[in-house]
Amino acid sequence: xxxxxxxxxxxxxxxxxxxxxxxxxxxxxxxxxLPGFSxxxxxxxxxxxxxxxxxxxxxxLLSGVYCGGVYGGSIPAVLIGIPGTxxxxxxxxxxxxxxxxxxxxEALATVTLASAFGGFMSALAxxxxxxxxxxxxxKVGPPEQVMIAIFxxxxxxxxxxxxxxxxxxxxxxSLLFATVGQDPMxxxxxxxxxxxxxxxxxxxxxxxxxxxxxxxxxxxxxSSKEGQKASKVSRMYLxxxxxxxxxxxxxxxxxxxxxIGIIPAAGPDIAAFLSYNEAKKASKHPELYGxxxxxxxxxxxxxxxxxxxxxxxxxxxxxxxxxAPAAIFLGAMIIHxxxxxPLLFTQHAATVYTLxxxxxxxxIMLFFVGWVFxxxxxxxxxxxxxxxxxxxxxxxxxxxxxxxxxxxxxxxxYVSGIIGYFMLKYNxxxxxxxxxxLLGPMLEESLTLTNTMYSNFFMIFTRPLTVVFLLFIIxxxxxxxxxxxxxxxxxx
Amino acid sequence: xxxxxxxxxxxxxxxxxxxxxxxQLSKIPQGAKExxxxxxxxxxxxVVLLFIKPQQPEETIGKENALRIFIFAILTAIxxxxxxxxxxxxxxxxxxxxxxxxLKLKKNLVFYLFPIILTLSMYFLFTRVLSxxxxxxTWFSLTL
Numbered sequence: 001x002x003x004x005x006x007x008x009x010x011x012x013x014x015x016x017x018x019x020x021x022x023x024x025x026x027x028x029x030x031x032x033x034l035p036g037f038s039x040x041x042x043x044x045x046x047x048x049x050x051x052x053x054x055x056x057x058x059x060x061l062l063s064g065v066y067c068g069g070v071y072g073g074s075i076p077a078v079l080i081g082i083p084g085t086x087x088x089x090x091x092x093x094x095x096x097x098x099x100x101x102x103x104x105x106e107a108l109a110t111v112t113l114a115s116a117f118g119g120f121m122s123a124l125a126x127x128x129x130x131x132x133x134x135x136x137x138x139k140v141g142p143p144e145q146v147m148i149a150i151f152x153x154x155x156x157x158x159x160x161x162x163x164x165x166x167x168x169x170x171x172x173x174s175l176l177f178a179t180v181g182q183d184p185m186x187x188x189x190x191x192x193x194x195x196x197x198x199x200x201x202x203x204x205x206x207x208x209x210x211x212x213x214x215x216x217x218x219x220x221x222x223s224s225k226e227g228q229k230a231s232k233v234s235r236m237y238l239x240x241x242x243x244x245x246x247x248x249x250x251x252x253x254x255x256x257x258x259x260i261g262i263i264p265a266a267g268p269d270i271a272a273f274l275s276y277n278e279a280k281k282a283s284k285h286p287e288l289y290g291x292x293x294x295x296x297x298x299x300x301x302x303x304x305x306x307x308x309x310x311x312x313x314x315x316x317x318x319x320x321x322x323x324a325p326a327a328i329f330l331g332a333m334i335i336h337x338x339x340x341x342p343l344l345f346t347q348h349a350a351t352v353y354t355l356x357x358x359x360x361x362x363x364i365m366l367f368f369v370g371w372v373f374x375x376x377x378x379x380x381x382x383x384x385x386x387x388x389x390x391x392x393x394x395x396x397x398x399x400x401x402x403x404x405x406x407x408x409x410x411x412x413x414y415v416s417g418i419i420g421y422f423m424l425k426y427n428x429x430x431x432x433x434x435x436x437x438l439l440g441p442m443l444e445e446s447l448t449l450t451n452t453m454y455s456n457f458f459m460i461f462t463r464p465l466t467v468v469f470l471l472f473i474i475x476x477x478x479x480x481x482x483x484x485x486x487x488x489x490x491x492x
Numbered sequence: 493x494x495x496x497x498x499x500x501x502x503x504x505x506x507x508x509x510x511x512x513x514x515x516q517l518s519k520i521p522q523g524a525k526e527x528x529x530x531x532x533x534x535x536x537x538x539v540v541l542l543f544i545k546p547q548q549p550e551e552t553i554g555k556e557n558a559l560r561i562f563i564f565a566i567l568t569a570i571x572x573x574x575x576x577x578x579x580x581x582x583x584x585x586x587x588x589x590x591x592x593x594x595l596k597l598k599k600n601l602v603f604y605l606f607p608i609i610l611t612l613s614m615y616f617l618f619t620r621v622l623s624x625x626x627x628x629x630t631w632f633s634l635t636l
Binding site: 048165168169175176179185186190191193217218221223389390391394397398401407410414418422426427444447448 | 498499502506509510512513516520521523524525527528531532534535538539541542545548550551553557560561564565568569571572575576580584587588591592595596597602606607610611614618621622623624625626627
């Protein structure tokens with residue numbers, strides 16, 4: 001393992017890769033910081049840019065965009081009071097209050113340190129846990145893969161709580177769309193409606209670009225009002241004493257972030273809220289929450305950035321993305337010939353360890369780039385939304401065209417964007433689409449192989465890992481009911 | 493009679509898509525159709541359940557804002573159509589100008605220069621750095 005880490009150090013510290021890590025972080029921070037934009041959109045739009053790069057450099061560029069995007073969302077949360085991403089909502093409660101007290105620089109400095117800490121620790125977790133999980137993943141055969149895919153989709157349904165039926169509907173219809181094109185066993189073209197261009201199926205990355213970019217543009221246009229003015233940034237200043245006193249808060253929040261990241265489709269927003277609530281419960285001064293509590297900022301930021309590395313652990317080992325950007329990451333990896341799974345760590349050790357070590361480097365860079373960016377953030381946040389809207393449409397169109405140099409992909413992107421807008425409008429979750437499109441082919445192939453292996457399907461439960469995943473599935477499906485019961489008992 | 497909300501219209505359209513998929517099933521041989529058949533059935537059932545379920549109140553954005561989104565979506569569709577007709581440079585340049593004009597960006601230096609800078613920087617980035625051949629027009633084309 002240490003040999004591989006040395007290999008990763010070599011890869012991550014080449015001049016070219018450091019440059020891509022830096023570019024990724026800058027782009028990510030800008031995407032996260034602009035209201036209406038998000039880390040997911042950034043990763044989606046920049047996947048096509050990574051095609052011409054070496055796989056390692058491509059993954060580092062996207063890692064930079066991902067981590068930078070999650071962090072960047074907190075800058076407008078502090079300066080405007082409008083979070084750039086949902087994960088920054090708790091930060092906005094405290095950040096805005098600190099701005100009112102004339103301590104915007106201190107708020108941004110704390111955001112930057114907590115984000116870099118959370119991200120860096122999650123990168124270490126990724127570096128040490130992913131290879132360990134990969135050893136367990138070696139025992140995963142087609143029956144376990146079936147259960148893993150079902151588990152991933154069931155968690156998505158659980159997370160669409162209140163909209164569980166909508167989550168199930170989106171997951172199933174997306175799985176159906178994933179069957180368009182040749183079937184994995186007979187090679188027969190399905191649901192092509194006589195159009196030969198559909199024989200290869202829909203281009204997943206085009207769908208994801210459309211789904212995570214155009215709806216945000218349309219939402220931006222729902223109001224004709226210009227955005228709010230950003231507050232002036234006071235001197236960037238870190239209160240070290242206060243930060244050291246919060247060492248346990250840092251660790252607890254990062255662990256929450258990493259664990260939430262590992263759970264499929266549970267993104268940084270859930271981690272930030274959960275960690276913020278835990279910090280408030282554990283705080284000696286809960287009355288300060290909402291009035292500019294540094295503790296609250298640390299909890300929210302360390303957790304939402306902790307998700308970044310956590311979400312890549314199941315992705316690299318089991319092909320299950322832990323968040324929406326991680327799902328797009330999976331699409332990019334497949335395009336670069338890196339099929340996630342246990343063999344990835346042996347067949348592509350140099351590339352994977354470059355990514356794992358580079359992920360930590362990205363988070364160190366995040367601190368310094370973020371610190372400088374915050375000083376100029378006030379100027380960047382005032383870019384008119386008309387300009388942002390056309391930039392995204394152009395990036396999405398050209399980006400989806402460049403995947404296979406096909407207009408079909410651009411049309412797919414556009415139609416997905418329109419559908420995505422209506423899905424957002426009527427409260428249909430978007431994450432199951434990414435998960436179902438990426439897991440669909442694996443699920444069908446594994447099901448077919450399992451049927452060949454066992455004449456009686458229930459015999460798969462003689463394998464211990466399938467039973468473990470079955471238990472996970474049952475818990476995830478019944479989680480909303482269990483939670484309800486807990487709440488009832490608590491109330492009594 | 494159930495009230496036809498926006499969500500129900502969305503579900504009806506989804507049901508139509510599912511129906512279109514189901515018409516293709518007969519052409520698929522055994523061994524390749526069982527899995528999509530199960531997905532189709534579950535999708536249909538969830539559509540029906542969501543349709544008959546009491547509807548949540550829907551947020552309205554007003555006719556003016558809806559029209560703005562609609563026209564911007566049409567402008568985007570036209571620019572995609574024109575990509576293969578007049579090529580990337582002219583299609584993008586005209587889309588960006590039209591978009592900024594329609595969304596009422598102040599007519600200052602940014603309004604006139606930004607579309608040219610965006611179009612050309614993307615063009616050079618993709619063609620020279622990323623080696624992607626961007627669409628050329630069939631009616632006429634401009635390449636640099």
